[in-house]
Amino acid sequence: MATKSKTPTSQFVCSICGYAAAKWLGKCPDCGNFNTMQEELVREAEASPLRKGVSTMKTRALPLKQIGYEKFDRMKSGIAEFDTVLGGGIVRGSLVLLGGDPGIGKSTLLTQVAAHLGQTKKVLYVSAEESCSQVKMRCDRLGVDSENLYLLNETCIEDVEASLGDSEVVIIDSIQAVYTETLSSAAGSVGQVRECAAKLMRIAKSNNVTFFIIGHVTKEGALAGPKVLEHIMDTVLYFEGQSEDHYRILRAVKNRFGSAQEVGVFEMTDSGIRSVSDYGELFLSETRGIAAGSAVTPSIGGNRCMNVEIQTLISRTAYGMPRRMSLGVDYNKLVVLIAVLEKRCGIPFFSSDVYVNAMGGIRLNEPSVDLAICSALASAATDTPIDKYTAVFGEVGLTGEVRSVAFTEKRVLECVKAGFKRLILPAKSLKACEKYKDKIELVPVQYVSQMMKALQFKPNA
Ligand SMILES: Nc1ncnc2c1ncn2[C@@H]1O[C@H](COP(=O)(O)OP(=O)(O)OP(=O)(O)O)[C@@H](O)[C@H]1O
Ligand SMILES: [Mg+2]
Numbered sequence: 001m002a003t004k005s006k007t008p009t010s011q012f013v014c015s016i017c018g019y020a021a022a023k024w025l026g027k028c029p030d031c032g033n034f035n036t037m038q039e040e041l042v043r044e045a046e047a048s049p050l051r052k053g054v055s056t057m058k059t060r061a062l063p064l065k066q067i068g069y070e071k072f073d074r075m076k077s078g079i080a081e082f083d084t085v086l087g088g089g090i091v092r093g094s095l096v097l098l099g100g101d102p103g104i105g106k107s108t109l110l111t112q113v114a115a116h117l118g119q120t121k122k123v124l125y126v127s128a129e130e131s132c133s134q135v136k137m138r139c140d141r142l143g144v145d146s147e148n149l150y151l152l153n154e155t156c157i158e159d160v161e162a163s164l165g166d167s168e169v170v171i172i173d174s175i176q177a178v179y180t181e182t183l184s185s186a187a188g189s190v191g192q193v194r195e196c197a198a199k200l201m202r203i204a205k206s207n208n209v210t211f212f213i214i215g216h217v218t219k220e221g222a223l224a225g226p227k228v229l230e231h232i233m234d235t236v237l238y239f240e241g242q243s244e245d246h247y248r249i250l251r252a253v254k255n256r257f258g259s260a261q262e263v264g265v266f267e268m269t270d271s272g273i274r275s276v277s278d279y280g281e282l283f284l285s286e287t288r289g290i291a292a293g294s295a296v297t298p299s300i301g302g303n304r305c306m307n308v309e310i311q312t313l314i315s316r317t318a319y320g321m322p323r324r325m326s327l328g329v330d331y332n333k334l335v336v337l338i339a340v341l342e343k344r345c346g347i348p349f350f351s352s353d354v355y356v357n358a359m360g361g362i363r364l365n366e367p368s369v370d371l372a373i374c375s376a377l378a379s380a381a382t383d384t385p386i387d388k389y390t391a392v393f394g395e396v397g398l399t400g401e402v403r404s405v406a407f408t409e410k411r412v413l414e415c416v417k418a419g420f421k422r423l424i425l426p427a428k429s430l431k432a433c434e435k436y437k438d439k440i441e442l443v444p445v446q447y448v449s450q451m452m453k454a455l456q457f458k459p460n461a
């Protein structure tokens with residue numbers, strides 16, 4: 001008697017057009033793209049009445065007034081800046097992804113959090129990358145100890161699920177190192193990472209368990225890393241900084257329970273990670289005001305405002321196309337601002353290489369930094385330093401106009417607090433902060449060319 005063939009448990013689906021095949025293919029036969037076939041799990045469709053066109057609807061629409069909710073139950077992590085970035089603490093039953101470059105300190109941060117939470121709750125630290133003794137060694141180095149902190153060295157997600165018990169908080173270190181037996185692809189592949197994360201999400205939501213998931217960011221644009229998971233997570237945090245430098249920045253890029261603009265500043269020490277609350281001079285250099293090419297701007301990150309220095313360097317292009325390079329600032333923005341300065345202020349950049357860097361490894365995405373980038377570039381081009389106690393902010397349009405930005409008052413207040421004496425700001429923002437004019441000289445500008453005059457830059461010098 002012929003036996004019934006077994007249904008396949010996985011299939012390969014093109015990540016671009018959705019073409020499905022039973023085996024892996026190098027080139028998608030449908031859309032013709034190479035290396036886009038990813039393994040996915042085939043869920044067996046049960047004999048559902050829906051197939052016969054009969055609805056089994058168990059839910060019904062409710063009027064908004066009748067819908068109630070519980071206030072988020074937030075736990076403190078023991079690290080103030082970490083709580084701030086999460087929006088005021090860890091929400092029970094949430095899924096938090098912590099992404100970052102290898103060696104930046106992800107395991108260190110979550111070990112400290114786990115040890116603190118372990119004082120009152122049962123915490124499980126699943127270490128798929130390091131042995132339990134390595135984690136214990138780190139705990140000893142960090143000087144943390146906890147009654148209810150359990151360590152598990154396991155890579156199979158099904159076994160992790162079986163070992164959860166009554167744990168309230170679970171840390172997975174890292175998602176690239178765990179695998180599910182239902183897929184045959186290697187741990188760390190897109191299919192594995194996505195399937196494991198989906199499994200963790202189901203556990204988190206049904207059992208009210210809080211998950212912290214560590215994910216590595218790869219240099220190639222995070223192919224199998226956190227990027228493919230962001231949509232199923234409640235909160236996505238990125239741990240950044242230069243590993244040679246001991247300061248680290250934690251940024252929320254998505255948060256269902258708080259602002260996604262929040263930034264936390266940490267210091268990496270021998271005894272672990274420490275919150276830095278006094279970051280006044282952190283993003284400023286000592287050569288400010290002496291060397292040409294640097295400008296300071298008050299930048300908003302969530303609920304806080306920080307003064308950040310933008311440094312630029314202009315050098316003659318030796319051969320071929322001039323180079324433009326930006327660190328911490330959007331590359332396209334830099335190219336546009338260079339064009340604006342060329343056209344509206346007559347500063348030639350066509351035969352110069354331009355390099356821009358935001359100090360302290362911070363990333364500036366706000367439009368308010370435009371005018372500061374222009375000031376720094378003009379300062380470098382004219383070899384005229386900007387005074388140490390002058391700050392600049394404002395958005396720059398393609399016609400060279402300076403537009404007002406959000407949180408004007410907050411920015412002015414931060415400059416006053418930091419001891420700045422002069423502030424160049426959009427003319428339209430002046431009204432909102434006139435009450436500070438006794439404390440700081442406010443210089444309104446309507447066009448980029450006025451900023452040039454205010455800072456005494458001479459384009460043809
Ligand atoms: N014995 C030590 N003394 C001082 N600092 C240490 C010591 N061991 C590690 N560190 C610091 O901890 C950092 C690594 O931290 P951690 O292992 O938490 O990073 P990670 O992001 O989890 O890395 P990985 O990608 O390997 O998992 C190192 O860059 C180093 O600065
Ligand atoms: Mg680690």
